[in-house]
Amino acid sequence: MTAPAPWPGRLSLGLHWGVGAGVLGLLAFGFWLRTVPGGPDKTALVQIHKSVGVIVFAAALARVAWRMREGFPVPAGPHAPWERRGAILLHVFLIAATLLMPLSGILRSLAYARPVSVFGLPLIPKLFEAKHETLYAVASNLHDGLALLLSAALALHVAAALKHHWIDRDATLTRILGLTRRSGR
Numbered sequence: 609m610t611a612p613a614p615w616p617g618r619l620s621l622g623l624h625w626g627v628g629a630g631v632l633g634l635l636a637f638g639f640w641l642r643t644v645p646g647g648p649d650k651t652a653l654v655q656i657h658k659s660v661g662v663i664v665f666a667a668a669l670a671r672v673a674w675r676m677r678e679g680f681p682v683p684a685g686p687h688a689p690w691e692r693r694g695a696i697l698l699h700v701f702l703i704a705a706t707l708l709m710p711l712s713g714i715l716r717s718l719a720y721a722r723p724v725s726v727f728g729l730p731l732i733p734k735l736f737e738a739k740h741e742t743l744y745a746v747a748s749n750l751h752d753g754l755a756l757l758l759s760a761a762l763a764l765h766v767a768a769a770l771k772h773h774w775i776d777r778d779a780t781l782t783r784i785l786g787l788t789r790r791s792g793r
Contacts, residue, residue, distance in 0.1 A: 619674060630660065630667065634664060658726075661713050662710060662731060672703060672707065680696075683780075684780040684783050705757065706758075719740045719746075720739050721736045722734060
C-alpha cells in the first residue's frame with residue numbers, strides 16, 4: 609500500500625458513490641423483499657437482487673483493490689485520536705461488509721441448491737442437489753445480520769460526515785462530494 613492520498617481522485621469517488629448507492633439500493637430492496645409473499649414473482653425479484661448484488665460485489669472488489677493501491681485519504685481536518693481510530697474502524701467495517709454481504713448471499717443461494725447467475729448469465733453452478741439446511745441457516749443469519757449492522761454503520765457514516773461539515777467545519781463532506789480539492793476550501 610502506498611502513502612495516504614491527499615485527496616480522492618475521480619475513480620475513488622466514483623467507486624465510493626457507486627458501491628454506496630448499490631449497497632443502499634440492495635439493502636432497501638432486500639428489506640422490502642422480506643414483505644413480498646413467496647411465489648414466482650418473488651423468485652424473479654430475488655434473482656434481480658442477486659444479479660445486482662454480484663455486480664456491486666465486483667465494484668466493491670475494485671474499490672478494495674484501488675484503496676489498497678492508493679491508501680486512505682489523509683483526514684480533511686484535525687481530529688481527536690478517538691475520532692481517527694473510530695473512522696478507521698468504521699471504514700474497515702464498511703469495506704468488509706460490502707464484501708461479506710454478497711459472499712453470504714451467494715453462499716445462501718448455493719446452500720438453497722440454486723445456481724448463481726447475473727441476469728441469466730451463469731456464474732456459479734448449483735452445488736447441492738437439495739437444500740443444505742445448516743449451511744443455509746448460517747448464510748441466512750449472516751446475510752440478514754450484516755444487513756442490520758451495515759444499515760446502522762451507514763447511518764453512522766452519514767452522521768459523521770454531517771458532523772464534520774456542520775460542527776467541525778472541515779472539508780470532509782465537500783471532499784467526498786468532489787466539490788473541493790484543498791483542505792479548508
